[in-house]
Amino acid sequence: MDRKKERPMPDRLPQEAGEAGDSLLAVHGGNPVRRTPWPTYDKGAVFIHPEDEEAALRAIRSHLYFRYDHRAQHETECGRLEEDLRRYFGSRHALAVSSGTAAIALAIMAARIPPGSLVACPGFTFAATPSAILLAGCRPFLVEVDEDLHLDLADLRRRWTPEIKAIVVVHMRGFASDMESLTRFAAEMGVPVFEDAVPALGAELNGRKLGTFGLAGAFSTQSDKSLNCGEGGFLITDDSVLFARAVVLSGAYEGRFRRHFPDGDPPIDTDLDLPLLSFRMDEIRAALLRAELERLPIRLKCFRSNHAYVAAALADLPGIAIRRPVAPGACLGEAFIFRVPGGDAKWFAHALCREGIDARNLGSDEDANVRAFWNWRFLFGGAEVSSIKALLPGTARYLAEAVDVPLSSGLSTEDCDQLIRAVRKVAAAMGADRRPAPAAGTTAPAGRRR
Ligand SMILES: Cc1ncc(COP(=O)(O)O)c(C=O)c1O
Structure with missing residues (x-):
């Protein structure tokens, strides 16, 4: 889909569905926000004309x-x-x-x-x-x-x-x-x-x-x-x-x-x-x-507007910390990443998946994600994962807290709204449940506002 215009910012946050009557998480037997597969990264046909x-x-x-x-x-x-x-x-x-x-x-x-x-x-x-x-x-x-x-x-x-x-x-x-x-x-x-x-x-x-x-x-x-x-x-x-x-x-x-x-x-x-x-x-x-290079600007505009739309709608959501660019607009927009500081990001990503959104906890110990340094065994011989993680403790912690959602350039406004609703729904349930991270001594979600 070619959208030549920037997506308008939401004037009404699409949070209502997921509240009245529909707040029971799919992971707990409720209705998922979305029933069709989340459009993942563009593996082929999406942008080939x-x-x-x-x-x-x-x-x-x-x-x-x-x-x-x-x-x-x-x-x-x-x-x-x-x-x-x-x-x-x-x-x-x-x-x-x-x-x-x-x-x-x-x-x-x-x-x-x-x-x-x-x-x-x-x-x-x-x-x-x-x-x-x-x-x-x-x-x-x-x-x-x-x-x-x-x-x-x-x-x-x-x-x-x-x-x-x-x-x-x-x-x-x-x-x-x-x-x-x-x-x-x-x-x-x-x-x-x-x-x-x-x-x-x-x-x-x-x-x-x-x-x-x-x-x-x-x-x-x-x-x-x-x-x-x-x-x-x-x-x-x-x-x-x-x-x-x-x-x-x-x-x-x-x-x-x-x-x-x-x-x-x-x-x-x-x-x-x-x-x-x-x-x-x-x-x-x-x-x-x-x-493809001739149409790249159109695709980039889609990435940017998808990301800006979702990030603006969730900017004030307590319990999550959206990944910040180092300068305004300094990101492609092909991924929506947030941390769940002090919360259980693995559970959050799992709950999102059950809502119909393709989400991944970057530092999950159940998922051999090759973006996490402790899975680069080829660098560390037979070392234990715990001792590899200890080499970069900050990175290990932030990845454990991080949830990654792919934002295909072909997402529609409805897709973006469903993502926003699903994140709000899971965050609200997490707040109610107060699901702490598995690690001991963690605090309740920080609710960072930016
Ligand atoms: C950060 C980064 N560097 C390098 C590569 C390697 O690119 P290629 O698969 O074309 O070798 C990838 C692939 O996704 C990547 O994500």
């Missing part, structure tokens, strides 16, 4: 699937996509690749971060971030997140060691990190910042696109992302040497990297110094992405 199909078919019918064939860069789908991305982000360079993970690893490797170095990243991110650091031959150094689930700079500063040679910041679930403070700190320490902007394609911080603050920005075009071609990604940067090295590493062999510098000499002489990792994008995906 006939013009996108045509673009992909055009590439298929051309029978030219490899980006580095006889054609010049500006005649290929990949080359054109990179030109469109450069224009969209206002960056000097763009490189289409095979995944977001590849884009992060390429940025680290192309920047010559010495193998074996520590690379800092937040303890709340998709497992792909520390995996990309490993792929680049480095070691992840996990950093706490704050109560709004942003990288906690105070923790990074406190535990800083000269072995840390780079920072990968993550705009997790589309929420910008505080790039001004972080880039200032990184400059002080003399290390580069790379942005894992995978979940935030198109989101801005103070009018500037995420991914353009660091030395390089990495994005994914896998199915859940703002641009969706099933698998894929890209890298943007203003650094020409980093870019040239990334092009070679991604698999541009036998001088093909020169095609990426049509207007002048490339800043490196040879490609023989670098391994070839075959992280290239193909022509069919690039054609699909170029078509």
Whole structure:
């Protein structure tokens, strides 16, 4: 669904249903707020239009699937996509690749971060971030997140060691990190910042696109992302040497990297110094992405208005603390996240699911969510979960309190109203029940008002 206009803010909060007669939770045998499945992230059909199909078919019918064939860069789908991305982000360079993970690893490797170095990243991110650091031959150094689930700079500063040679910041679930403070700190320490902007394609911080603050920005075009071609990604940067090295590493062999510098000499002489990792994008995906990029602003508007509408309607709800952006509007809007401080977030998410809303407690111990650092066993050998959690106690606590609801760009006003009603209904029941968190010594829900 294309909604070209911002969704109007609710003049009447949709809280009445869920009060009179209907307050019995579905989890206790009452009527659910919603009976049809919650539209989850856009796994496919939601935002693919006939013009996108045509673009992909055009590439298929051309029978030219490899980006580095006889054609010049500006005649290929990949080359054109990179030109469109450069224009969209206002960056000097763009490189289409095979995944977001590849884009992060390429940025680290192309920047010559010495193998074996520590690379800092937040303890709340998709497992792909520390995996990309490993792929680049480095070691992840996990950093706490704050109560709004942003990288906690105070923790990074406190535990800083000269072995840390780079920072990968993550705009997790589309929420910008505080790039001004972080880039200032990184400059002080003399290390580069790379942005894992995978979940935030198109989101801005103070009018500037995420991914353009660091030395390089990495994005994914896998199915859940703002641009969706099933698998894929890209890298943007203003650094020409980093870019040239990334092009070679991604698999541009036998001088093909020169095609990426049509207007002048490339800043490196040879490609023989670098391994070839075959992280290239193909022509069919690039054609699909170029078509989608044209309609991206419409999709971004839907995300933003869904999130603003739901957040405004629930802003004053006692018992929950809605995740706050670091600046007004500094989030994509593809997820509605709130904490239940002192309450039982696992129960809250379960009760929401029974009301017909797809909700997940991010730090549930019954759910091997790969966004929670204690589930990254590949980093910790055979260590006990409790001792892994003790490494980042703040992050472990905030994730345990957090509930995550996907906000598809295709949500209707009715969908949003049902989400609002369901959250109000569960919060009201929690208030009545006073369901404390399982951990001992917790207080009643704080009822933070903002
Ligand atoms: C924060 C983050 N970083 C990196 C990735 C990896 O992207 P890809 O699946 O394209 O490798 C993801 C995937 O969802 C992600 O959420």
